Amino acid sequence: MASLLRAPIAAVLISVFLASSGLASALADEVSDDMDSAAASDTTSEAPSDEASAGHSGGDDGAVQAADPSPAPLPSRNLGNLSKLQIHGFLTQAFATADFVGDRIPFNGQDPGPTFNEVALGIPEDGTFEYWNIALQFRYEITSRDIMVVQFSSRALGDSPIGNLEDEVELDWAFYERRLADHTSVKVGRVQIPLGIFNEIRDVGTILPFYRPPFLFYREGTFTNETVDGVVLSHTFWPESDWSLESDFFIGNWETFELTPLGESNATIAKDEGFGTQLWLNTPIPSLRLGYGIHWRDRTGGAEGVIRLPGSTTSFLDWYASIEAAFEKFVLRAEWRQFSADPEVSPVLSATDFFSNIDNYYIHMGYHFTERFRVYAQYEVSDSSLHASIFTHGFDVSLEQDVAVAVNYLFSPNLVLKAEHHIVKGEDFSFVPDFSNGFRLDPFTQDMSDGSRTIVSLSVSF
Numbered sequence: 001m002a003s004l005l006r007a008p009i010a011a012v013l014i015s016v017f018l019a020s021s022g023l024a025s026a027l028a029d030e031v032s033d034d035m036d037s038a039a040a041s042d043t044t045s046e047a048p049s050d051e052a053s054a055g056h057s058g059g060d061d062g063a064v065q066a067a068d069p070s071p072a073p074l075p076s077r078n079l080g081n082l083s084k085l086q087i088h089g090f091l092t093q094a095f096a097t098a099d100f101v102g103d104r105i106p107f108n109g110q111d112p113g114p115t116f117n118e119v120a121l122g123i124p125e126d127g128t129f130e131y132w133n134i135a136l137q138f139r140y141e142i143t144s145r146d147i148m149v150v151q152f153s154s155r156a157l158g159d160s161p162i163g164n165l166e167d168e169v170e171l172d173w174a175f176y177e178r179r180l181a182d183h184t185s186v187k188v189g190r191v192q193i194p195l196g197i198f199n200e201i202r203d204v205g206t207i208l209p210f211y212r213p214p215f216l217f218y219r220e221g222t223f224t225n226e227t228v229d230g231v232v233l234s235h236t237f238w239p240e241s242d243w244s245l246e247s248d249f250f251i252g253n254w255e256t257f258e259l260t261p262l263g264e265s266n267a268t269i270a271k272d273e274g275f276g277t278q279l280w281l282n283t284p285i286p287s288l289r290l291g292y293g294i295h296w297r298d299r300t301g302g303a304e305g306v307i308r309l310p311g312s313t314t315s316f317l318d319w320y321a322s323i324e325a326a327f328e329k330f331v332l333r334a335e336w337r338q339f340s341a342d343p344e345v346s347p348v349l350s351a352t353d354f355f356s357n358i359d360n361y362y363i364h365m366g367y368h369f370t371e372r373f374r375v376y377a378q379y380e381v382s383d384s385s386l387h388a389s390i391f392t393h394g395f396d397v398s399l400e401q402d403v404a405v406a407v408n409y410l411f412s413p414n415l416v417l418k419a420e421h422h423i424v425k426g427e428d429f430s431f432v433p434d435f436s437n438g439f440r441l442d443p444f445t446q447d448m449s450d451g452s453r454t455i456v457s458l459s460v461s462f
Contacts, residue, residue, distance in 0.1 A: 122160025270302025
């Protein structure tokens with residue numbers, strides 16, 4: 001039903017997307033006419049490059065970032081206040097298919113079906129075109145120091161229960177930004193959470209090497225979120241130095257999706273409130289930077305009665321480290337993130353002191369053979385360590401390993417075709433009763449047979 005509702009909504013957004021793109025082109029044509037008239041007597045004038053008018057692109061060095069968000073203003077004598085308005089759009093349409101991992105441990109004598117991550121991703125084994133992401137962003141420059149940004153989005157996630165909890169059209173961002181000084185700014189409203197390399201550009205398919213950022217690190221709900229309703233303060237230290245340091249601090253609250261391993265009926269919305277910081281150290285080597293971040297948050301609601309008691313609060317601490325080296329031909333990115341939670345009551349395990357650590361990390365490499373043809377390889381891992389007094393012993397489990405390759409073809413910086421294939425493996429775990437010293441649970445793990453998923457996507461932006 002949700003997919004049926006999303007189809008007309010998607011059609012409306014695509015129409016708005018195309019209309020906005022047309023408006024941007026019309027504005028550009030009007031400016032071009034003015035420039036042609038002004039340059040009629042100046043034969044040395046040069047037309048703007050394709051890259052300058054592209055809006056958002058990866059750039060020749062492959063760095064994952066948007067193009068300059070503040071291009072030269074359009075001539076105000078003709079366009080009035082429209083010269084202060086920028087419109088950007090991002091659209092990615094994909095076909096996705098999967099082959100689920102096998103040899104899972106039976107649950108109550110039955111095949112438990114897809115894994116936790118396979119459920120979250122929502123890619124069916126018979127394939128789907130219900131896999132797309134649309135975003136439309138409006139940016140208005142009130143003054144040279146004040147801007148407003150609003151972004152709407154809509155997406156389809158195949159069979160994922162997350163899609164059933166999302167509105168047909170989501171308000172992604174809505175914030176006011178004030179530049180307090182040359183290297184200090186503050187954003188207030190619904191703002192992107194500064195987290196790692198990709199979190200603030202999840203919707204910009206034309207500069208993502210794969211359909212989405214590395215899934216095990218950035219997730220789709222449960223352990224992460226894209227935005228915070230609150231405040232983000234940013235400052236750059238030693239901006240003129242080769243070792244400049246970019247810092248962000250955020251505080252606020254947000255909603256996030258929380259899934260449990262017990263099936264789609266336990267896809268819920270949890271409420272988080274917290275704060276965090278991110279640092280990026282730029283180096284004397286161009287395009288090489290090092291990152292570090294730490295987040296604290298308290299969670300209520302969500303999967304109560306399964307992984308926490310009704311009305312209780314779970315406190316999370318997660319921290320991460322990043323490295324990005326985006327050179328002209330070669331790209332290297334790697335990030336590591338650890339999630340930990342305070343010991344808590346877990347009703348589903350009858351445990352009063354359940355505790356777990358989850359380590360997610362990836363390494364990502366790419367090579368640009370030509371300006372149009374690029375190839376990327378990626379290796380992701382999710383490991384977990386689980387402990388509770390009801391267990392006979394704590395244990396470690398390799399939840400998932402994902403080896404992926406993607407081929408990108410750039411018709412232009414704003415039109416990119418991608419094909420990617422992932423091979424997925426991991427371990428399943430369960431428990432058997434142990435009565436040697438009262439009642440306890442004896443954990444064991446089992447290797448699962450390999451699964452896979454394939455995604456072919458086309459991304460456009462303006």
